[in-house]
Amino acid sequence: RKEVEQDPGPFNVPEGATVAFNCTYSNSASQSFFWYRQDCRKEPKLLMSVYSSGNEDGRFTAQLNRASQYISLLIRDSKLSDSATYLCVVGSGDSWGKFQFGAGTQVVVTP
Amino acid sequence: GAGVSQSPSNKVTEKGKDVELRCDPISGHTALYWYRQSLGQGLEFLIYFQGNSAPDKSGLPSDRFSAERTGGSVSTLTIQRTQQEDSAVYLCASSIPGQFHEQYFGPGTRLTVT
Numbered sequence A: 001r002k003e004v005e006q007d008p009g010p011f012n013v014p015e016g017a018t019v020a021f022n023c024t025y026s027n028s029a030s031q032s033f034f035w036y037r038q039d040c041r042k043e044p045k046l047l048m049s050v051y052s053s054g055n056e057d058g059r060f061t062a063q064l065n066r067a068s069q070y071i072s073l074l075i076r077d078s079k080l081s082d083s084a085t086y087l088c089v090v091g092s093g094d095s096w097g098k099f100q101f102g103a104g105t106q107v108v109v110t111p
Numbered sequence B: 001g002a003g004v005s006q007s008p009s010n011k012v013t014e015k016g017k018d019v020e021l022r023c024d025p026i027s028g029h030t031a032l033y034w035y036r037q038s039l040g041q042g043l044e045f046l047i048y049f050q051g052n053s054a055p056d057k058s059g060l061p062s063d064r065f066s067a068e069r070t071g072g073s074v075s076t077l078t079i080q081r082t083q084q085e086d087s088a089v090y091l092c093a094s095s096i097p098g099q100f101h102e103q104y105f106g107p108g109t110r111l112t113v114t
Helices: none
Strands: A004-006 A011-014 A019-025 A032-038 A045-049 A055-057 A060-065 A070-075 A084-091 A099-101 A105-110 B005-007 B010-013 B019-024 B031-037 B043-050 B053-056 B065-069 B075-079 B088-095 B109-113
Touching (some): A004 A084, A019 A105, A032 A070, A045 A055, A045 A060, A099 B043, B019 B088, B019 B109, B031 B075, B043 B065, B075 B088
Parallel strands (some): A011 A105, B010 B109
Antiparallel strands (some): A004 A019, A032 A045, A032 A084, A055 A060, A060 A070, A084 A105, B005 B019, B019 B075, B031 B043, B031 B088, B043 B053, B065 B075, B088 B109
16 A cells, blocks of 8 residues: 555646545654645645645645545635646655655646 | 756666766755656655765665765765666755755656666
């Protein structure tokens, strides 16, 4: 079983709609959680951290559910520029510098 | 300012040859990471450095893979006796102390083993 699992998608979303997707992790000792964004054939870039209490950054909302070991990302009022692959990243509980990346969820926003 | 740079951007090599990939992190970033990404797959952690030392080498796929970092700056990832399954994009990232999660990635080296 992979340490970090994501629905690969694609999630096809009309412009202006809301889309949400989850990521599950297997290591209950994991302490840190993040979402990265990767555009086609580009390098990943940090989108936002995920805090226990949940957090928002503009149209993006991230939540953590420790009991069920998943994190979620919700995108409101989707823009064409939101089309990308969203990578779930989990910091290992064993080694501070080690991060496990999920394979990504592809989001395609259509006009 | 300058971001993370990697060279070469593309490398085609024959099976059995050795290759060396280079990463130049952002100045002042003490942590440096190597990942690889195969087509349609997620990033696979290989190794990270804090300064010149590598506390966790557990991600290196085999003893054909090695990495070093000198002067707390440039790092090289060496793959000996390359195999076709080594074909992937090798990504390097760096981060500042205390912000290990905010990794700045380089453009990657696309390695193709024929």
